[in-house]
Amino acid sequence: MKRIKAIYPGSFDPPTNGHLDLIERGSKIFDELVVAILRNPEKDPLFSVADRRKMLEAMTSGFDNVSVDTFEGLTVDYALRVEATTILRGIRAISDYEYELQMALMNRKLQPGLETVFMMPAEKYSYLSSRLVREVAQLGGSIACLVPELVEQKLREKIDVAHKFDNGEPAAGKTPSEGKSKSRKKKS
Numbered sequence: 677m678k679r680i681k682a683i684y685p686g687s688f689d690p691p692t693n694g695h696l697d698l699i700e701r702g703s704k705i706f707d708e709l710v711v712a713i714l715r716n717p718e719k720d721p722l723f724s725v726a727d728r729r730k731m732l733e734a735m736t737s738g739f740d741n742v743s744v745d746t747f748e749g750l751t752v753d754y755a756l757r758v759e760a761t762t763i764l765r766g767i768r769a770i771s772d773y774e775y776e777l778q779m780a781l782m783n784r785k786l787q788p789g790l791e792t793v794f795m796m797p798a799e800k801y802s803y804l805s806s807r808l809v810r811e812v813a814q815l816g817g818s819i820a821c822l823v824p825e826l827v828e829q830k831l832r833e834k835i836d837v838a839h840k841f842d843n844g845e846p847a848a849g850k851t852p853s854e855g856k857s858k859s860r861k862k863k864s
């Protein structure tokens with residue numbers, strides 16, 4: 677019988693309950709699902725790839741057919757390398773559609789054998805994005821119920837370190853410049 681292996685590529689900075697919802701849905705329709713974190717040297721993420729990987733591994737440990745990996749370069753090249761035939765992406769609202777359609781069609785142009793499958797997360801996550809989670813957390817708002825507890829804890833740790841530096845108080849094991857680099861207020 678034909679087995680379907682899919683990849684779910686993204687930045688996951690940080691992973692949210694919306695991502696987890698999509699992973700759960702994907703795990704039910706694909707035989708194998710690889711959550712693939714893009715290693716993008718041009719971006720200045722809040723969390724390192726290693727941190728994001730650890731968080732996603734913990735979040736997905738209950739799914740037998742889900743694994744976590746990282747990749748650099750084109751998503752389609754990565755998909756071919758791991759012998760996946762499908763790319764899973766989430767669409768939360770109509771505003772996501774244009775960008776996702778563009779990406780799916782470009783990926784199809786690059787690699788006609790790969791299909792993109794769109795799934796919708798639960799409505800309660802339709803407004804949720806990693807960017808907003810970072811922003812709300814950095815400005816002191818509650819992110820409970822938007823991210824798993826371990827992600828919330830990691831975010832709080834990051835923000836506490838940044839605030840200590842903002843107050844001129846060096847955090848243990850860090851130089852002031854490291855602290856400043858984590859105190860950005862907003863990232864796209």
Ligand code: PNS
Pocket residue numbers: 685686687688714749750751752778779780782783
């Ligand atoms: O979570 P994101 O940031 O919306 O994920 C975007 C991602 C990683 C799926 C996209 O930027 C991507 O596929 N990047 C890898 C480079 C690539 O393949 N670019 C061409 C896409 S058409």
